[in-house]
Amino acid sequence: MNQTTRATLAVFTATVLLAPLAAAAERALPVVFWGPDQTAPGDVVLLYGGGLRESKVVQVRSLPDGTPEPAPTIQACDASLKFVLSSHLPQGVFAVDYGGREPWVVNRPEAPMSAMWCSAATRSRTSRSPWWKPCPTVLSGSSDKCPRNG
Numbered sequence: 001m002n003q004t005t006r007a008t009l010a011v012f013t014a015t016v017l018l019a020p021l022a023a024a025a026e027r028a029l030p031v032v033f034w035g036p037d038q039t040a041p042g043d044v045v046l047l048y049g050g051g052l053r054e055s056k057v058v059q060v061r062s063l064p065d066g067t068p069e070p071a072p073t074i075q076a077c078d079a080s081l082k083f084v085l086s087s088h089l090p091q092g093v094f095a096v097d098y099g100g101r102e103p104w105v106v107n108r109p110e111a112p113m114s115a116m117w118c119s120a121a122t123r124s125r126t127s128r129s130p131w132w133k134p135c136p137t138v139l140s141g142s143s144d145k146c147p148r149n150g
Helices: 003-027
Strands: 031-034 044-050 057-062 069-076 080-084 094-097 104-106 117-119 132-134
Touching: 057 080
Parallel strands: none
Antiparallel strands: 031 044, 044 080, 057 069, 057 094, 069 080, 094 104, 117 132
């Protein structure tokens, strides 16, 4: 084989092997890694993720049974997506369809970790219990229910 044939064969092989990877990268769905914990109708929402540049219009609906409504984007780049929640939506939990596999849920009710765990710092020195214990303040609303040893 001469040098021209080898070069042509190398280019052809690289094209055949890399073309499916390039096509897969173009078809990759956008993904959201982070969104705000609390937002209200009329607020600007900023989602962080990857591949969000192509999300020009998002669909927002109230959960559990709202009708999807378009929310035009203010700014879209590869790592973030900014849009406004419609001011006539009711306050509550929203599903945001941005073109990814799963919609992102805004205002999802979650207890913060600081409310779910509390330190047993007042434990006795002879106690074998763990330093951190589940704290029932999430359910009771009172921090005096935190388990203590000693």
